[in-house]
Amino acid sequence: MLKATLLVSALYLAIVGLALIFFPLQFGVGAVPPDSPPELVALLRLLGGPFLGIAVLNWLARDLAPSAALRAILLANLVGFGAVAANDIWGVATGQSRELAKVFLVVHLAFAVAFAAALRRNAGARA
Secondary structure, three states, rough: OOHHHHOOOHHHHHHHHHHHHHOOOHHHHOOOOOOOOOOHHHHHHHHHHHHHHHHHHHHHHHHOOOOHHHHHHHHHHHHHHHHHHHHHHHHHHHOOOOHHHHHHHHHHHHHHHHHHHHHHHHHOOOO
16 A cells, blocks of 8 residues: 555656646646746746655655655655645635645545555654
8 A cells, every 4th residue: 555655646746746847837727827927937847846856756665665764755745745735625615726626635635644544554663
């Protein structure tokens, strides 16, 4: 289950990262105006880089044995996906997010729960 979680999250984060870099306006449809200033488009593209970095980290970690390094990777993913899921919940509950946020909420919450479960199973490896 851990390997699948890391693999699927790596693919998901890679897709998001590439979408932000190569298709920022289409990825942000409903939230980013089509006539956005170039500075906003550049910022969206900039944010794609860390997504790609975490995707590679998760991809490479998928075969790691329980260790302090794996625990750190799982915790970082839990914090990241948990924060994004909390933001999605807030946006959906207040009506301040785009309609697509309901789909992302389910995806991000599922990843947060999966990483929490993986972290719990690998709790023996202390950082």
